[in-house]
Amino acid sequence: MRKFTAALLAVSLVPFLFQNAVRAGSLEAKGGEIVAQILTNPAAFFYEFQQDLEWTTPLPPGSWGGVQLGIFPVLLPMGYANLSGKLRLHPEGRWFPGMPQVDVYGGYWKMLLADMAVKQSDDITSADFHGQYVGLTLTTSVSPKVRLFGGWKYARVRANLQLSKQQDIFGTKVDSFSSGLEDHFLVAGIEYPTGLNKWWTMQFNYGLTQELISAKLGWSGQYFDLGLNVYPEGVLVIHPTWNFHVYF
Amino acid sequence: MRVLAKIRVLTAVCGLFLLCGASSAEGERDGAELVSLSGRVDYKPVRDSQWTPAARGMFIPQGGILRTGEDGRAMLLFPNKTKVWLKELSTLEIEVQKNLASKIAVFAGNVKVRVPHLKWKEIFEVRTDPAVLAVRGTEFVVGADKDGNLDLDVLYGEINLHYSVPPEDGSADVQINQGVRYSVTSEPAGTRQETGVTVVVDEAQRRGTVYKGTTAMLTRSQEVAGIENWDPGLSPAQRVGDLVAKVQQRQDMRNFAGAVDRTQRVVESLTNQVMESDFEAGRTLRDVHGNLVRVDQRLMRPDNSSLQLINLVKRPDYSNSDGHFSYYGSDVSNRLDSFQTWMTFNMNVPQNISDWGSFFTNQNVKVNKMIMVAANQTKNNQIYMTGIVAENKQLANPNAANELTDNGKMYFGTVDLAGYNAFAQGTAKSDDTSLSPSTNGAVLDANNNDISGLAWAQRPDYEGGWNYRNPTSQDLRAVITWDAPDNIMAGYEATPYCIGANCSVNSKKVWLSADYFVINNSGSPRKVTDFTNSLSNSITQLASATAGEAVIYVKNNVNGAPDNTLGGDTNYAISGGFTNPLKKNIDIVVIPDIAMAMAIKLWPAFKDVKKDSK
Numbered sequence: 001m002r003k004f005t006a007a008l009l010a011v012s013l014v015p016f017l018f019q020n021a022v023r024a025g026s027l028e029a030k031g032g033e034i035v036a037q038i039l040t041n042p043a044a045f046f047y048e049f050q051q052d053l054e055w056t057t058p059l060p061p062g063s064w065g066g067v068q069l070g071i072f073p074v075l076l077p078m079g080y081a082n083l084s085g086k087l088r089l090h091p092e093g094r095w096f097p098g099m100p101q102v103d104v105y106g107g108y109w110k111m112l113l114a115d116m117a118v119k120q121s122d123d124i125t126s127a128d129f130h131g132q133y134v135g136l137t138l139t140t141s142v143s144p145k146v147r148l149f150g151g152w153k154y155a156r157v158r159a160n161l162q163l164s165k166q167q168d169i170f171g172t173k174v175d176s177f178s179s180g181l182e183d184h185f186l187v188a189g190i191e192y193p194t195g196l197n198k199w200w201t202m203q204f205n206y207g208l209t210q211e212l213i214s215a216k217l218g219w220s221g222q223y224f225d226l227g228l229n230v231y232p233e234g235v236l237v238i239h240p241t242w243n244f245h246v247y248f
Numbered sequence: 249m250r251v252l253a254k255i256r257v258l259t260a261v262c263g264l265f266l267l268c269g270a271s272s273a274e275g276e277r278d279g280a281e282l283v284s285l286s287g288r289v290d291y292k293p294v295r296d297s298q299w300t301p302a303a304r305g306m307f308i309p310q311g312g313i314l315r316t317g318e319d320g321r322a323m324l325l326f327p328n329k330t331k332v333w334l335k336e337l338s339t340l341e342i343e344v345q346k347n348l349a350s351k352i353a354v355f356a357g358n359v360k361v362r363v364p365h366l367k368w369k370e371i372f373e374v375r376t377d378p379a380v381l382a383v384r385g386t387e388f389v390v391g392a393d394k395d396g397n398l399d400l401d402v403l404y405g406e407i408n409l410h411y412s413v414p415p416e417d418g419s420a421d422v423q424i425n426q427g428v429r430y431s432v433t434s435e436p437a438g439t440r441q442e443t444g445v446t447v448v449v450d451e452a453q454r455r456g457t458v459y460k461g462t463t464a465m466l467t468r469s470q471e472v473a474g475i476e477n478w479d480p481g482l483s484p485a486q487r488v489g490d491l492v493a494k495v496q497q498r499q500d501m502r503n504f505a506g507a508v509d510r511t512q513r514v515v516e517s518l519t520n521q522v523m524e525s526d527f528e529a530g531r532t533l534r535d536v537h538g539n540l541v542r543v544d545q546r547l548m549r550p551d552n553s554s555l556q557l558i559n560l561v562k563r564p565d566y567s568n569s570d571g572h573f574s575y576y577g578s579d580v581s582n583r584l585d586s587f588q589t590w591m592t593f594n595m596n597v598p599q600n601i602s603d604w605g606s607f608f609t610n611q612n613v614k615v616n617k618m619i620m621v622a623a624n625q626t627k628n629n630q631i632y633m634t635g636i637v638a639e640n641k642q643l644a645n646p647n648a649a650n651e652l653t654d655n656g657k658m659y660f661g662t663v664d665l666a667g668y669n670a671f672a673q674g675t676a677k678s679d680d681t682s683l684s685p686s687t688n689g690a691v692l693d694a695n696n697n698d699i700s701g702l703a704w705a706q707r708p709d710y711e712g713g714w715n716y717r718n719p720t721s722q723d724l725r726a727v728i729t730w731d732a733p734d735n736i737m738a739g740y741e742a743t744p745y746c747i748g749a750n751c752s753v754n755s756k757k758v759w760l761s762a763d764y765f766v767i768n769n770s771g772s773p774r775k776v777t778d779f780t781n782s783l784s785n786s787i788t789q790l791a792s793a794t795a796g797e798a799v800i801y802v803k804n805n806v807n808g809a810p811d812n813t814l815g816g817d818t819n820y821a822i823s824g825g826f827t828n829p830l831k832k833n834i835d836i837v838v839i840p841d842i843a844m845a846m847a848i849k850l851w852p853a854f855k856d857v858k859k860d861s862k
Contacts, residue, residue, distance in 0.1 A: 061425035061426050062406045062423050062424075092386070092404065093365065093386040094366070095365060096364075096365045097386070141426065144404060144426050144466055145426075145471065196463055211789070
């Protein structure tokens with residue numbers, strides 16, 4: 001159980017870490033560096049995974065709503081129980097010519113792994129990792145197939161961990177961190193269908209206060225999204241993602 | 249009589265309203281206006297009437313039919329601003345034209361419909377042989393023939409297609425979104441379709457015919473055919489003129505983006521080359537005095553076993569307004585201050601920064617020597633500097649602890665560039681006991697020549713002779729210590745030293761004095777609470793908006809305290825004979841950017857760094 005705490009931080013790192021670490025020639029050094037980055041700004045690290053589940057793309061034409069469950073890497077292996085929803089307020093051009101499609105969206109996650117850790121481990125006094133986001137997307141067609149979208153997003157993360165005693169994580173002593181992150185983001189992107197009920201999207205997110213930058217490349221099908229999210233300043237620069245969604 | 253008069257007035261008013269109403273009704277012409285046409289275009293007001301040539305500007309009434317010939321094109325404008333274009337050999341009927349309902353029937357040909365918007369509860373429908381299209385969007389093209397085949401290209405928005413008779417194996421309604429072509433073909437009765445397609449049997453109206461619907465993405469040619477200009481009277485080149493222009497614009501943008509990308513790659517390549525060899529950072533901010541400051545930091549590897557951190561502080565103009573130690577220097581232009589640290593290890597530092605973490609965790613790695621020097625370098629031949637040299641105790645005694653110690657020595661003075669370099673690069677020899685008297689504090693270079701203007705001094709707690717103690721704190725070293733009222737992160741300190749370790753002579757006693765500030769990029773001192781509120785700012789962000797400032801003096805000793813009297817040469821650098829006419833302090837601004845980068849990179853190493861117990 002002593003290693004359980006380390007697993008909280010390290011479980012998601014290992015697959016990504018291994019390749020780079022082997023190249024660098026030192027697993028411990030790379031792990032220590034990553035943990036240092038996490039401990040420097042824990043909320044930012046957990047927010048990167050929140051962005052993996054954030055559903056900021058527009059609803060496809062003809063859908064008035066949808067729900068999404070982030071599977072990888074948020075539900076597995078990070079243990080984020082999560083749900084996102086999206087609702088179309090206005091289809092493109094319905095009220096007046098040129099008025100874009102208007103979608104609102106939001107979502108919430110909570111790290112069940114942390115709650116389990118508190119219950120099962122004597123090393124962890126308390127742990128609270130959760131986050132939520134809301135936003136609005138405007139979408140306009142530049143051609144029958146290509147749509148541009150942009151909008152605003154507000155995101156919030158809480159990451160609090162209190163250990164009963166110091167733990168050694170990749171050579172770094174950790175006994176607690178209490179951190180949070182909240183910011184207003186600008187989101188802009190492009191959507192292009194590759195077939196019936198298939199799209200690829202590319203989008204950029206920029207945090208106005210924290211100056212966080214991320215880029216998302218996604219392939220969406222009728223029920224699943226595959227994505228490649230890039231966080232240039234993040235601990236793990238590239239996140240492959242896999243999400244499940246249903247459109248109404 | 250009065251009653252009759254009132255009745256007349258009311259009658260007149262009502263008549264006026266009726267007249268207005270009639271005139272208003274006349275203003276809204278029935279049907280759709282034929283706003284444009286070319287070639288042969290015919291119409292008939294009702295089905296059973298004769299075809300007559302259509303004319304531009306005429307209104308096609310409800311029940312009217314319009315057709316185009318082999319060379320004919322036409323455009324209709326409905327009262328709700330809906331536009332309907334007919335290509336050659338097309339026929340349509342305006343079945344319904346009411347305030348909240350418009351229905352047209354396409355019998356044959358190709359028709360493009362653009363519905364700008366729909367009012368609340370307003371409908372716009374297009375009927376074809378196999379189905380009715382309810383417009384839920386803005387723009388689409390209908391291609392129909394007399395055999396019941398239909399091609400529906402949805403350019404923008406959504407269409408709800410409703411089959412005339414519900415299909416046997418599914419819903420009668422099909423939603424078609426933009427970017428999609430939905431095709432309905434008619435086939436002889438008795439033919440059943442493969443799985444996954446819509447099959448419709450219109451037994452009531454079209455006995456013996458089976459409809460088959462398929463969905464596909466619009467091809468590029470279909471897309472172009474739909475969005476090209478359908479206005480009558482245009483040549484083929486004119487129809488696609490706007491599209492060609494847009495394609496050209498996109499190509500221009502691609503070329504521009506390609507050029508930007510190539511430039512960016514070149515810049516990234518250069519940046520990566522620099523980052524591979526060094527850490528570097530820079531920032532422009534204001535210091536605590538309000539002076540504009542440019543700070544440049546670099547971490548370099550001057551040799552295989554050394555690291556050198558250089559922090560350059562450049563100010564176009566310098567004035568000093570804050571602090572607890574008097575500054576009597578006049579305002580200075582083009583001021584340059586520097587702070588550098590030179591660390592020499594007992595083994596080579598890895599070339600790859602990624603390996604530094606494991607390097608510093610290696611228990612066999614020791615810091616043999618560390619030199620820290622702060623200097624006012626505004627004039628190369630009059631560099632005002634203070635410095636400390638710390639060496640590993642094990643160099644002198646292998647059995648000693650693996651710790652750095654400065655032995656309580658401080659170096660200061662006004663030197664030329666050669667002298668400064670000799671000290672900063674560690675080639676200077678410290679106290680010179682060969683000179684007579686040794687207590688003059690002279691420092692020699694590598695060739696045993698006296699570095700003119702540079703002196704060494706000893707803290708009295710190491711050498712004795714000056715039994716100084718802070719009356720309040722009983723601290724041997726500092727007369728004044730950290731002071732932070734209202735959580736302001738600022739303070740000042742003065743530490744006594746004796747030149748040449750000669751504490752028996754008052755004139756050899758000096759005070760290394762400094763004001764310290766933690767400031768933001770505007771020069772305002774930060775508060776502790778700025779760092780405790782982690783919700784609004786991350787540590788890395790705070791670091792990027794935070795700097796440290798140290799204003800350093802070497803003061804004369806007056807009655808056991810730094811000489812801080814007004815209007816005099818209170819700095820030993822001046823009164824002690826060193827040449828320092830304008831630069832009476834060292835004012836260093838240090839940004840934590842490289843330190844943060846290194847801390848993150850080298851976190852595992854830093855936790856084991858041994859500190860000098862002194």
